[in-house]
Amino acid sequence: MGEYIRGVVVKLHLTPEQEVMFKKNYGCTRKTHNELLNKYKAKYGDDSTKIPTKTELNQFLNESKEELPYLRQTESTSLQQARDDLHKAFTNSAKSKRHHPPKFHSRKKTRPSFRQTIRQDKKPVENNTVTLRKHGEIEFSTSVENLDLLNSPETKFNNLTVYYDGLKHYAVFNIETNPPEQLSLTEEHIGCDINSNKNGWLVTSDGQKEFFDVDHDNQMIKHINRLMSRCRKGSRRWKKLQKRLQKWYNKRTNQLDDYIEKLTYQIVKKYDTIVFEENYSTIKILIGGEQNMVFPLSRFIKRLKDKFQLYKPKADGVQFVKSKNTSRTCHHCGHINKELDVKTRNWKCPNCNKILDRDVNAAINILNRWFNGGSLKNT
Incomplete structure (x- = not known):
């Protein structure tokens, strides 16, 4: 298997209970980003250009979980991914002027989303069903080509991003597979x-x-x-x-x-x-x-x-x-x-x-x- 990384988008079909859990996860992920950024600015100031270390951001995350207990009720790796994304945003803004410093995520202007990591020894897809931590089994629909690719034994899953476009929920699988024919x-x-x-x-x-x-x-x-x-x-x-x-x-x-x-x-x-x-x-x-x-x-x-x-x-x-x-x-x-x-x-x-x-x-x-x-x- 080659190291060809690609994304595969599927449409999720949620139960009413799962949709409520998804919306909570969207909100907690956005809240985590804002809380970590707020704690950074409280420590270093609004105009600081210092890049926080992952250890500092992890400490901010633990403090936020203590102050806001409902964050512990959501899926943990999605909050950790929000922390890593914030650290990457700080790093990119320091490397290039094209990247702006990280900003607070508003409910109106930010697309609801969260990302989960996938264990290397576990395959989350079986036929047209994906299994997510905290959310259980969820049916999805996609093309026959993508379905065969996701169920292929050669496909390696890295992570999964779930987002809401205002009408439907979608999942994007980050996978490693064989490169296409040149x-x-x-x-x-x-x-x-x-x-x-x-x-x-x-x-x-x-x-x-x-x-x-x-x-x-x-x-x-x-x-x-x-x-x-x-x-x-x-x-x-x-x-x-x-x-x-x-x-x-x-x-x-x-x-x-x-x-x-x-x-x-x-x-x-x-x-x-x-x-x-x-x-x-x-x-x-x-x-x-x-x-x-x-x-x-x-x-x-x-x-x-x-x-x-x-x-x-x-x-x-x-x-x-x-x-x-x-x-x-x-x-x-x-x-x-x-x-x-x-x-x-x-x-x-x-x-x-x-x-x-x-x-x-x-x-x-x-x-x-x-x-x-x-x-x-x-x-």
């Missing part, structure tokens, strides 16, 4: 230009344009929000609309995740190299012309890098080039049209009279710059 090299390369979703948020040097349309979802979310504004907060109709709103939020998020996973795999399978402009992270892509959802470009690029490393480690993978004049330069003759404005989507080269699509032309120039040795990063 893809063969195709010797195909592609350049990509990033735009607004109106003209295709991703335009390739082959002339393909990718669109991601969730405009209907956005309109439904707006409609339900308007209906909720006319209801008394906490009323039966308001609660019913709240569940309906959460359903549309979850649907939109799931569509985006599924779209990113499928598109990145298709690109990696077909091409050995994909070239972008270096300023991809500064471009905001509006979905359906609305500003309430921005396409996560950084996550899309990261998934591409991960899939290249997993399926094609010998390929050039994701590359970056400088973005200056990629749209204004004619890829046919090299003439730079300095008079080209942003609103013009199709233009005629004044030098060679070739009619160009602005975005496809930019994608071709991006690929040509990489071929001419203009790569900025290698992955």
Whole structure:
């Protein structure tokens, strides 16, 4: 068995008693995080940059259990995982400025979740049933492929994270299994230009344009929000609309995740190299012309890098080039049209009279710059 770590998500089917226990565990995990952080700030001050040791945090945890006896009634390893997560957050904030110092978890902004460790000599899954400490046996549903993977004797379980999305409870198994079969090299390369979703948020040097349309979802979310504004907060109709709103939020998020996973795999399978402009992270892509959802470009690029490393480690993978004049330069003759404005989507080269699509032309120039040795990063 290889050391390939992956996550498998399953949908849990709880009894009413188990659902009450889960909600208690969610609350105790969040309370533990806040109590440990509060004790740290009381000892070192709000502006302290000192990283607490695991021994200190463990002492804070024991003190919290003495002060709040109901913490002892929940599953113990989930509280220990909250302690370890807090220590990791302190460590990451000290290493990099990208990571902010740990903050208190609020009930409204924090997704309810807890994580349990799994003993190495124990297999928690049997058929479509998972056994959790303190919660007993719980039935779950997933795809046939994931079910076979979880029941395989070669699969090693590390831990299990349970979370609540506002409607349903899910579990994420962290497992070690055999790595997937690597893809063969195709010797195909592609350049990509990033735009607004109106003209295709991703335009390739082959002339393909990718669109991601969730405009209907956005309109439904707006409609339900308007209906909720006319209801008394906490009323039966308001609660019913709240569940309906959460359903549309979850649907939109799931569509985006599924779209990113499928598109990145298709690109990696077909091409050995994909070239972008270096300023991809500064471009905001509006979905359906609305500003309430921005396409996560950084996550899309990261998934591409991960899939290249997993399926094609010998390929050039994701590359970056400088973005200056990629749209204004004619890829046919090299003439730079300095008079080209942003609103013009199709233009005629004044030098060679070739009619160009602005975005496809930019994608071709991006690929040509990489071929001419203009790569900025290698992955």
